[in-house]
Amino acid sequence: MDFTxxxxxxxxxxxxxxxxxxxxxxxxxxYGQIADNLPSPENVVPLVRSIGATKVKLYDAxxxxxxxxxxxxxxxxxxxxxxxxxxxxDPDKAQVWVKTNVQAYLPAxxxxxxxxxxxxLTFNDTSLSDNLLPAMQGVHTxxxxxxxxxxxxxxxxxxxxxxxxxxxxxxxxxRRDLTEYITQILNFHLKTGxxxxxxxYPYFAYKIDAVYSALASLGYKKLPVQISETGWPSKGDEDExxxxxxxxxxxxxxxxxxxxxxxxxxxxxxxxxxxxxxxLFNENMKPGPASERNYGLFKPDGxxxxxxxxxxxTVLSNTSSDATSPSPPASSATGYLSISSTPGRSxxxxxxxxxxxxxxxxxxxxxxxxxxxxITRKKHEDFDLDIN
Numbered sequence: 001m002d003f004t005x006x007x008x009x010x011x012x013x014x015x016x017x018x019x020x021x022x023x024x025x026x027x028x029x030x031y032g033q034i035a036d037n038l039p040s041p042e043n044v045v046p047l048v049r050s051i052g053a054t055k056v057k058l059y060d061a062x063x064x065x066x067x068x069x070x071x072x073x074x075x076x077x078x079x080x081x082x083x084x085x086x087x088x089x090d091p092d093k094a095q096v097w098v099k100t101n102v103q104a105y106l107p108a109x110x111x112x113x114x115x116x117x118x119x120x121l122t123f124n125d126t127s128l129s130d131n132l133l134p135a136m137q138g139v140h141t142x143x144x145x146x147x148x149x150x151x152x153x154x155x156x157x158x159x160x161x162x163x164x165x166x167x168x169x170x171x172x173x174x175r176r177d178l179t180e181y182i183t184q185i186l187n188f189h190l191k192t193g194x195x196x197x198x199x200x201y202p203y204f205a206y207k208i209d210a211v212y213s214a215l216a217s218l219g220y221k222k223l224p225v226q227i228s229e230t231g232w233p234s235k236g237d238e239d240e241x242x243x244x245x246x247x248x249x250x251x252x253x254x255x256x257x258x259x260x261x262x263x264x265x266x267x268x269x270x271x272x273x274x275x276x277x278x279x280l281f282n283e284n285m286k287p288g289p290a291s292e293r294n295y296g297l298f299k300p301d302g303x304x305x306x307x308x309x310x311x312x313x314t315v316l317s318n319t320s321s322d323a324t325s326p327s328p329p330a331s332s333a334t335g336y337l338s339i340s341s342t343p344g345r346s347x348x349x350x351x352x353x354x355x356x357x358x359x360x361x362x363x364x365x366x367x368x369x370x371x372x373x374x375i376t377r378k379k380h381e382d383f384d385l386d387i388n
Contacts, residue, residue, distance in 0.1 A: 041068035172210030231278035
């Protein structure tokens with residue numbers, strides 16, 4: 001993509017206020033860019049502000065985005081894709097990357113964190129897993145050498161699949177085959193003061209409490225946890241029955257309400273989870289089922305994908321960019337999140353082009369998830385999101 005080119009778009013924004021309390025400004029948003037029709041970053045700035053977001057998570061360190069958000073006060077997590085892990089083991093390469101992609105934009109752009117890789121440990125790829133911690137260490141060392149380690153932390157995002165046990169929440173534990181990797185990463189977090197990131201699909205308080213229990217079982221009871229991704233698609237393929245506009249509206253509307261109320265979980269009721277909603281835009285070039293391209297709160301023209309209770313109308317014209325279309329990252333997940341439905345409630349399940357027997361197993365897992373939700377509902381109902 002040619003980031004030196006500026007595109008002119010007409011932008012009209014009418015903001016008549018928010019339905020939710022002012023505290024909603026603690027919201028974070030994932031800003032993915034696997035699309036060829038998104039508005040310029042300059043026009044995204046007022047859109048982010050219109051929903052009260054003060055934190056943005058990128059999956060790269062897009063220079064046009066980082067320049068556009070200079071002097072806005074918005075906090076950024078920038079990303080380093082899985083394909084860069086082996087390179088970041090080299091201290092010299094790590095320092096060059098940090099100088100180019102982080103230091104160059106400070107302090108005008110408020111970069112506070114670097115996420116190394118995404119859901120690396122659940123790829124079952126030792127070439128990635130073995131490089132994750134060294135890459136994190138390499139980038140942190142670069143920050144130390146440049147005097148930035150007190151301003152910028154280093155972390156990585158995990159999927160809930162790193163858990164071996166999640167019910168009951170008090171018995172939460174990490175997968176035994178990953179414990180060695182996870183323990184070393186947790187030790188890194190403790191030493192550097194960085195948060196533990198978890199992608200939660202869908203968000204249920206008992207699952208986050210299971211993460212807390214798993215951390216405590218390894219001696220990291222006080223480590224801060226952030227929800228780096230959670231969301232719901234507004235559209236899907238025919239077999240993705242739960243991916244509907246109504247479900248997305250309820251899920252993300254309740255999610256924003258949960259953030260505004262600053263509710264933690266039964267295990268940590270006063271803990272601020274720093275939730276990042278997935279995602280800002282529908283991304284038309286994402287691989288996988290239709291749901292993958294419809295997680296956005298907004299359409300590419302800046303209009304809401306569905307109403308969320310925010311009295312905001314945004315219209316972006318001529319949003320199609322004539323820059324080179326981005327390609328899906330080489331590190332794209334081999335599996336993807338899909339939605340299946342059961343009577344009365346919709347659930348997420350991991351889908352990997354499953355054969356017939358696999359679909360049977362998937363159905364059983366979904367039904368099991370439904371039962372778990374019913375069992376734990378009494379204790380966790382004030383902390384959970386419900387789309388009934």
